[in-house]
Amino acid sequence: MDRIRVVLVGVEGAINLGIVARLSVNFNVDEFYIVNPKASLSEALEYAARAKNVLKEAIVVDRLENALEGVSLSICTSAISREESVLRIAVPPWEAARIGSMTRGTVALVFGRESVGLTRSELEQCDLLSTIPANPTYPTLNLSTAVSIYLYEFYRRRNARQDQYIDTSAVKLYEAYVSALARALILDEKRRRDVIIAARRIALKGYTSRKEIENLTYLLSRACRRIEGCKVEVAIDNKSGP
Numbered sequence: 001m002d003r004i005r006v007v008l009v010g011v012e013g014a015i016n017l018g019i020v021a022r023l024s025v026n027f028n029v030d031e032f033y034i035v036n037p038k039a040s041l042s043e044a045l046e047y048a049a050r051a052k053n054v055l056k057e058a059i060v061v062d063r064l065e066n067a068l069e070g071v072s073l074s075i076c077t078s079a080i081s082r083e084e085s086v087l088r089i090a091v092p093p094w095e096a097a098r099i100g101s102m103t104r105g106t107v108a109l110v111f112g113r114e115s116v117g118l119t120r121s122e123l124e125q126c127d128l129l130s131t132i133p134a135n136p137t138y139p140t141l142n143l144s145t146a147v148s149i150y151l152y153e154f155y156r157r158r159n160a161r162q163d164q165y166i167d168t169s170a171v172k173l174y175e176a177y178v179s180a181l182a183r184a185l186i187l188d189e190k191r192r193r194d195v196i197i198a199a200r201r202i203a204l205k206g207y208t209s210r211k212e213i214e215n216l217t218y219l220l221s222r223a224c225r226r227i228e229g230c231k232v233e234v235a236i237d238n239k240s241g242p
């Protein structure tokens with residue numbers, strides 16, 4: 001992970017916004033994005049202590065997709081996770097930090113509104129979902145408290161740094177074959193989306209060796225060749241092909 005980007009979506013409280021700006025300095029965050037804030041940025045300055053510049057230089061955008069431009073890995077956060085729904089299967093913060101540290105480029109951590117969190121379509125825009133394990137009868141933390149736990153984990157991991165990097169070109173090719181097969185074989189749109197999300201997350205969460213993912217991609221490419229209508233939609237770079 002070369003850079004960490006904090007993205008606050010629809011932040012409502014000026015105190016939270018100020019504290020998150022301060023945390024971003026405490027834990028060496030490189031980029032601070034705010035999507036469609038409801039809180040007053042000038043009021044938040046009062047709570048930012050020595051991090052006023054972070055707020056003044058924050059990049060404010062209208063939509064989450066704009067805040068995710070140029071990001072190699074995006075991690076949405078939520079108090080709610082469930083094993084039954086693919087979109088809601090979550091990794092804990094220390095696991096998110098491990099995966100982040102294996103990714104080259106910019107890693108984005110995305111936090112939701114104090115009232116309703118992140119919407120389903122926002123969650124779908126992230127590569128991974130992460131949840132801080134907490135009391136099941138009341139797992140929702142205050143926004144800035146949740147941010148502090150993530151930034152601490154990422155800071156620790158970043159300074160330990162012996163992790164191997166994920167080869168994103170190998171993962172992209174694997175994803176392209178999964179998508180092509182899913183488009184050719186699965187008619188139900190929700191099911192298809194779930195399969196694609198699950199395949200991407202499996203690759204990002206589990207894989208450490210380029211050779212392993214290339215072998216899986218090889219199998220998928222052989223299957224794709226035999227199936228009518230299976231069309232891969234990426235420019236295939238020969239160097240990263242199976």
Ligand code: SAH
Pocket residue numbers: 077078079080110111112113114115116117118130131132133134139140141142143146147
């Ligand atoms: N009622 C909202 C609560 C949002 S709390 C909801 O149901 O989603 C505001 C934000 O803090 C969340 O969107 C998330 O980014 C973060 N957050 C709060 N508790 C968390 C937890 N246990 N794990 C991960 N993130 C959490």
